[in-house]
Amino acid sequence: MAVTDEAIEKIKKMIVSGELGPGDRLPPEKELAERLGLSRNSMREAVKALEVIRVLDVRRGDGTYVTSLEPHLLLEAISFVVDMHDDDSLLELFAVRRMLESQATGLAASNVMAEEAQALLDEIGSVDQSTVSIDDLVAHDIRFHTEIVRLTGNGYLASLIEGLGSQTIRARVWRGLTEQGAVERTLSEHRAIAEAIADHDSALATSLATAHVAGVERWLRQATAV
Known part of the structure; x- marks a missing residue:
C-alpha cells in the first residue's frame, strides 16, 4: 500500500x-x-x-x-464525476439508475403509508395531459421519482439516485420533445408504479420501475444510433 x-x-x-x-x-x-x-x-x-x-x-x-x-455531502464527489459524462456514457448512467431505482421502488412499496401512496397518485393526477409542457412533465418526473426514493428511508441511496437522475434530465427532455406519445406513456407508467406501491406489491413495483427506466435506455440507444 x-x-x-x-x-x-x-x-x-x-x-x-x-x-x-x-x-x-x-x-x-x-x-x-x-x-x-x-x-x-x-x-x-x-x-x-x-x-x-x-x-x-x-x-x-x-x-x-x-x-x-451527511450523505448529500459525501456524494458530491460522485456527482461531480458523473457530471463529466458524454453522450456515449449516458447509457451507462441509465443502467446504474435502473438497477438502483428499481430496488428503491420495491423498498418504497414495503415502507409506504396510505397517505404517502395517495400523495404519489395525486401527483400524477395533477398533470393535465392535454396542456402539460415538456418542462412541466420533466418537473413532474423528478418530483415523482424523488418522492419514491425518499420513501426508502435511506439517505445515502436517495442522494446517490438524485445525483444520477439530475445528469439524465437532458435525455429525458430530448425524449419528451422527439418521441410520439411520450407524455401519455410516462404518466401511464408512473400510475402503474404508484398503484403497485400503494398495494405494497414490492415485486411488481420493482419490475415496473425496471421497465420504466429501461424504456428510456432503449429509446436513447436507438436515438444515438441514428
Missing part, C-alpha cells in the same frame, strides 16, 4: 471507530503524523485527498475538521 493510501486508511479508521466524529477537529498535523507513525508529507497528501471527497474540511488558519458526513 502506498504511504499516502496508508495515511488515508488510518484517518478513515479514526472516523469509522468513532475516535473522530462529525465536526471534530483533527490534532495538529505534526502530532497526528507522529501518532500514526507517518511522515508529515504523506499526512498532508492524505488530508488533501479526504478534503476532495468531503470527508475533511480544511479551514485555513483554524485547523482541519471532520465534515458533517
Whole structure:
C-alpha cells in the first residue's frame, strides 16, 4: 500500500471507530503524523485527498475538521464525476439508475403509508395531459421519482439516485420533445408504479420501475444510433 493510501486508511479508521466524529477537529498535523507513525508529507497528501471527497474540511488558519458526513455531502464527489459524462456514457448512467431505482421502488412499496401512496397518485393526477409542457412533465418526473426514493428511508441511496437522475434530465427532455406519445406513456407508467406501491406489491413495483427506466435506455440507444 502506498504511504499516502496508508495515511488515508488510518484517518478513515479514526472516523469509522468513532475516535473522530462529525465536526471534530483533527490534532495538529505534526502530532497526528507522529501518532500514526507517518511522515508529515504523506499526512498532508492524505488530508488533501479526504478534503476532495468531503470527508475533511480544511479551514485555513483554524485547523482541519471532520465534515458533517451527511450523505448529500459525501456524494458530491460522485456527482461531480458523473457530471463529466458524454453522450456515449449516458447509457451507462441509465443502467446504474435502473438497477438502483428499481430496488428503491420495491423498498418504497414495503415502507409506504396510505397517505404517502395517495400523495404519489395525486401527483400524477395533477398533470393535465392535454396542456402539460415538456418542462412541466420533466418537473413532474423528478418530483415523482424523488418522492419514491425518499420513501426508502435511506439517505445515502436517495442522494446517490438524485445525483444520477439530475445528469439524465437532458435525455429525458430530448425524449419528451422527439418521441410520439411520450407524455401519455410516462404518466401511464408512473400510475402503474404508484398503484403497485400503494398495494405494497414490492415485486411488481420493482419490475415496473425496471421497465420504466429501461424504456428510456432503449429509446436513447436507438436515438444515438441514428
